[in-house]
Amino acid sequence: MSIKIALAGNPNSGKTTLFNALTGSNQFVGNWPGVTVEKKEGKLKGNKDVTITDLPGIYSLSPYTLEEVVARNYLISERPDAILNIVDGTNIERNLYLSTQLMELGIPVIMAVNMIDVLEKTGDKIHIDKLSKKLGCDVVEISALKGTGIQKAAEKAVALARKKEAGVPVHEFAAEVESAIRSVEDKLGMEVPEEQKRFFAIKLLEKDEKIQKQMKQAPDVAVEINDLEKEFDDDTESIITNERYVYISSIIDECCTKSRKEKLTTSDKIDRIVTNRWLALPIFAAVMFLVYYVSVTTVGTWATDWANEGLFGDSWSFFGTEVPGIPVLIESALNAIGCADWLQSLIIDGIVAGVGAVLGFVPQMLILFAFLAFLEACGYMARVAFIMDRIFRKFGLSGKSFIPMLIGSGCGVPGIMASRTIENDRDRKMTIMTTTFIPCSAKLPIIALISGALFGGAWWVAPSAYFVGIAAIVCSGIILKKTKMFAGDTAPFVMELPAYHMPTVGNILRSMWERGWSFIKKAGTIILLSTIVVWFLMRFGWADGSFGLLEAEQLDSSILASIGNVLAPLFTPLGWGNWKSAVAAVTGLIAKENVVGTFGILYGFTEVAEDGAEIWGSLAGSMTAIAAYSFLVFNLLCAPCVAAMGAIRREMNNAKWFWFAVGYQTILAYVVSLCVFQIGTLVTAGTFGAGTVIAFVLVLGFIYLLFRPYKESKTLHVNIKGIAGAK
Template sequence: MSIKIALAGNPNCGKTTLFNALTGSNQFVGNWPGVTVEKKEGKLKGHKDVIIMDLPGIYSLSPYTLEEVVARNYLIGERPDAILNIVDGTNIERNLYLSTQLMELGIPVIMAVNMMDIVEKSGDKIHINKLSEKLGCEVVEISALKGTGIQKAAEKAVALASQKNSKPPVHKFAVEVESVLDSIEEKLGSDIPEEQKRFFAIKLLEKDEKIQTQMKRVPDVTEEITRIERELDDDTESIITNERYVYISSIIDQCFTRNKKNGLTVSDKIDRIVTNRFLALPIFAAVMFLVYYVSVTTVGTWATDWANDGLFGEGFSFFGIDVPGVPAVVGGILTAVGCADWLQGLILDGIVAGVGAVLGFVPQMLVLFIFLAFLESCGYMARVAFIMDRIFRKFGLSGKSFIPMLIGTGCGVPGVMASRTIENDRDRKMTIMTTTFIPCGAKLPIIALIAGALFGGASWVAPSAYFVGIAAIICSGIILKKTKMFAGDPAPFVMELPAYHMPTAGNVLRSMWERGWSFIKKAGTIILLSTIVVWFTSYFGWVDGQFRMLEAMELDHSILAKMGSAISWLFIPLGWGDWKSAVAAITGLVAKENVVGTFGILYGFAEVAEDGSEIWGTLAGSMTAVAAYSFLVFNLLCAPCFAAMGAIKREMNNARWFWFAVGYQTLLAYVVALCVYQVGTLITTGSFGFFTVVAFALIAGFIYLLVRPLKEKSGSKVKLTSVAGAK
């Protein structure tokens, strides 16, 4: 029988770093049953029968956020054999609040005080033995980042979990609350295990609605709670919270000695600059410019050129040995086995061309993911959320909305799912609608293709795409907050700012690979199926009343050409009304990477990409630079891929809200792309026409929606007056 050990702790306490170090590659990622908060579990290295569960980072077990509900339900319902409580040693007093709750569960607890290397460096001292004595549980020192002490902590947790008959210590509060706790414990009945009664009693006092609903059968509980509230002249929830902090304060002075000589830490000094009111945004812009410049324009481009021109092109040289590319190898095998022409066309022109065109951008994406992983691990991205909260709050959003958008830079699906952490329903819905405006990893190939084909690989294209997404989010926040559906103050935002530290190479590479592997798996499933469909509809059609496979010069007669021609007129005002571009944009709804894969098939990418310039020339010949940027903007802002749309539907949990979200995204994308093309064409060529007038009218309407006053203020006054009059 396997042993289950749960990792629990505050956000940014190093819990995930510890989990990665303990489990290595033996990890399984999924969703908690019934919800979309990600869970991770893995097997402890060297122990096939020990499962480590990484719970969401939480501040308490009170059910205020989805993560807290998930963690609390897992601990109560699943009852792991032991809890490894990770505590940030640099903020130990605040972290102990959750620890007091965990010890009430009746589950064996091992406390691991993390970041001890930073504590020692600062000159502070944590008296581990004294802390263990006061808490009544074993306490160990660790540094998850450096790997010191982590195996010892895991082994102690396994040993404690193996002692089935051991009774873990139960935290006791001060005498003022003790009597009512004892009274409620007695009345909970024999159907609740003895070790859980204290937790249930405290949760009843904290007015936990779920526990109260379950405990309605317990007699006289309401009277007991009313009695203590009357005696102490306060509500029991506040009393319990106060007692926790009184208890923590009573032990912290004996267990923790602060270095009085400590001045500003290195993190504080850095934050004075990077979170400065005036410097924060320019620094953030410069950082993102550098990230995308290196990822898309320099190192990333060199790696992608090698993949496209060598691996999926003519071939490459390896230590003086000429190695043929994938098309040549696959083509040789198919010819050798006498493969039929249509099947050879499917494999070479469909699968290899389409999937290869997408996979060719994997090196570029991996470079980007390395940078993002480094920024997240070192602590800078937490500061960005803090910086953006000041910005977002002015436009009706909370800084919490930035977290899903940050996650969405990798993939829109987990980005949308992360919106579940936002308590305010209006803010959550708005975040869901706007998260996918941020360019995800799947949109990077589109950005790179347009930048290379029409702008000579200009370094400004990729960062501009990122800031177009941010502008769309900010403008959407302003406009939507002025509607009745989304009116109201944004939710408060509290976030831990971890100390800056140098991430380990293992953690950065693991994060990079997880994101990259997710992209590669999608290329092997959804994109593979899509390219087969695109190939079939591209190379089959009716010629002279006969349905047959088409030659390369007959693609205008294909099924796909007919379908594309039927809708291409919609995109004429946007500057790219040819059927190939229209089809590429539509197939992007299946998966954004399909845009490049579709162009690869329609332009014969596998055959002409010997030096990587042919597809760029063909694409550049089909649209102007302004039209290409319009095409890029439309694909960045319009409805996301089917997978992300599915996530939006699940999170909205309402068909009308789902269609409103998708409709808003697509309409905004169309309007912005139209304005970009029409105004851009007017500036570059002086061309003026009917749709130029439409564009200026749309811009005027857009500005009005941004600056119009809130009507809810006057409306609320009328409401209050009518209520007062009714009284």
Template structure:
């Protein structure tokens, strides 16, 4: 019989690092049943019968975010054999709030205090034995990053699980509160196991409405609630919260010795610079510029160029052996077996050209993912959320909104799903509507394509795309917050800032591979199917009244050309009204990578990113530099891919709101792209026309929406997060 061990802890406590170290490659990632929160489980290395469940990072077991609900439902419903509670040793007082709740569940708990190497470096001391005695559970020291003590923690968790001895919380509240809780436990009777009675009694006293679904019979505790609130002059939820912190403070006073140091820690010294009121934003801008410069313009481009010139090009020489490129190899194979012309065209000009065009950008993406993984793991991105909270709050959004946007740099789908951590419904909806403005990994090939083909690989193009997204978010926040449906104060932002540390190469490479593999799988499924459809639609059409296979000089007679021409007039004011560009933008709604794949098919080449060749000239000849930047802006800001739109539909849980979100994104993209092209053309060529006038009118109207005064609307106050201090 297998043993289930749940990993539980606050966000940024090192839980995921510990999970990766304990399970290695024996991981299974999916979603929790019925919800879009990621579910991670794996088998402990060397123990086939031990399953490790990585619960979402949470601050408490209060049901205010989906992560908290998921974690609580699992712990109550599944009843794992043991809980391995990871605590950040550098923020131990705040982390112990969740620990007190976990112990009330009646499940054996092993506490693993992480980052002990940093605690020691700071000169602090945690008295492990005394802490264990005070809490009533075994406590071990670990460093998940360095791998010290983690196996011992796992073995101890297995040991307490095998004993099947339920934990009994030793912490006590005030005498009056204890007597009331005893009374509620009596009312629960035999409907709740003895070891769970304390947890359910506390939740009933806190007036936790969602706890009712966990009980067969809900006892009437109104008398007890009234008694406590009258005696202690506060609401029961606040009373319980204060009692917990009073208990934790008493423990910390005896079990934690802070060094008497006048000097600041290394993290404090770094934060004085990177979170400085005046330097924070310029530093963040410089960091992101460097990330995109290296990923898209220099190292990433060199790697991508080699891939396209050699792997997806004519081939390369390896130790004196000439190895043909994938397109040449496949074409030679098809000719050798006597493949039909139409099938050969489908495979070479459709699948290889389309999918190969997208896969050619994988090296650039992997370089970008390495940078993002490093910034997240070292602790800087947590500071960025804190920095952006200052800005976002002025424009109607919370720093919590930046977390989904940060996740969205990898993929818009988990970014949209991450909005569920925002309790305020208005802020959550606004975040969903704006998260996909941040360039995700699927948009990186479009950025690299436009940068290389039309701007000669200019260093400013890629970073500007990132900051166009930030500007769109800020402007949207200002405008939307002044409407009745989005009015009100932004949700409070509470987040622990982890100490800076050097991430391990293993963790960085694992994060890079997980994101990169997700992209490659999409190229092998959705993009593969899309390129086949695009090829058939572009290489079949009517010529002289006959429907037949076309050659490359007859693409203007294709089915795709007819469809593209019917809508291309819509994009003429944006500077790219030819049918090929229109079709590329539309196929991008299936998956943004399709934009590049479609160009690969329509222009008849696979080496899309090959800088400085006639291929770039072919693409550049179809639009001006200003039109190309307009095309880039439109594809960055318009409605996202089908997968992300599906996530928006699920998270909004309302068809009307879904169309509001998609419609707002598309209209904003069209307006911004139109203004970029019309004003840009006026500056570069001096051309002034009707749509130039429209662009100026739109800019004036946009500025008016930004500066108009805020109206006061009656709004209902949202409930604050329990335990947030």
């Protein structure tokens, strides 16, 4: 019989690291039923009948965000056979709050005290035997990062689940907890199923509206709650919280021995520098510059050149032997079987040219993903959210908004979905609207191509693209927060800063590959289909009075050219009003990777050379460097790909909000690109015209929107209900 084990714990407690170690490659990702929150499940190594579910990190069973609701509902509704509760040993007092709630569910619990290696370095000691006796459940020491004790924890969880199946009592609840809950039950006179009694009793006191509606058969509940509040002279939520921490403190005093060394930890010493009021932002800027410099300008460029010129070019060297490139091999194979000319054109000029031009940038992206995985795993990105909170709060967002934007640097879809961790609805909507301004992996080929081709690989182009996105977010936040739709107080920012640690190579490679594989799959589906459609529209049209397959020199008569010529005048004020550039920008709405792929097809190249001379040489007469940067800015800021727009529609859950978000992004992109080209041309070439006047008017209007005074109160009221009585 199959067994279900849930991994539950606080954020940053090491759940995902443990999940990866226990399941290895036996993982699969989906969505929770009814919602689009990512669901991770996997089979335990060596036990194919044991399914492990990695629940979203939660601090308690009182949910506020959608992820927390999902985790709570899974535990209550699905009722797994056992819970493996991961506890951060360096913050055990805070972690035990959730643990006490988990044990009240009546589901067998195994507690795994993680980061035991860090405790050894600090000299702190957790007495596992005493802790196990106090809590009434088995407790094991583990280090998910180093793999210490994880197999023992898994075996205990499986054994506990099998005992439950056999009907054998699995453990006794701690006497103090049991006594406290029993008194609550007596006070409320609850009549609920035995296996849910503990949970409902506590949740009623915490004023869970959903459960109160389910308990209408107990009309005296409200009266009893009021009596209880009068007796304790406090609200019920604070009463329960206080009593939990009183109990937890009694456990900590007996089960934990703290080192008497009063010295700063390594993490504290690092934080004194990287979170310093004056040094934090320059350090962050330097880190991101280094990441993009290595990923896009130097090492990444060398790797991408090899892929474009060799693998997707004429030939590449393999241990001194020249091996034909993929286009050459495919063309030789098609010639050998006598393939029809139109089909050969579709495969070579359409599929290989389009998809190959995009896949050539995969090495560059993998290097970037490896850097981001390292920064996330070592703990620095949590500090970045803390650092950015000071800035974000000035224009109406909290540091929590930076997390979706960070995730969006890989792909906009999970970045948009990550906005669910933001409790404030206005802040969440604004974050959704601005997250895709950060360059995602799909935009990197555009950045790399323009940087290497029109700017001679100038170091500043790639980092400037990243900071253009940051500027768009900052300015959007300031402007939108002054409107009635987004006016209001900013939600308080609370985030745990995990201790710094050196991530394992395996975890970095796994994260890098997951993001890279997602990009490759898109290239094999959406981009493949798009390149076929673009090829058809490009190679068919009206010539010599009839409709049919066109010759290479007749592209200006194609269907695609007709569509592009209608759209091109819209982009003329932006400096790239030719039909090919217009079409490339429009196909980018399907998938941003299509921009480079479309250029590859339109100019008949199966690969993008080192400096992009083949493609950009053809554009030299119609696109200047300023126009190229305008083109780059437009594609960075305009509405994202179809997949990301679908995510915006789901998260907004409202058609009007969706169209407002997409419309705002596109209009902002057009305005900024127009100003970049018109003012840039005035500065570099001295050209002045009606477009320049419009650009200056738009800049002045933009400045006014930025600095006009708030009409709504901008005072932040924070009410912190302390648990001072817990100590």
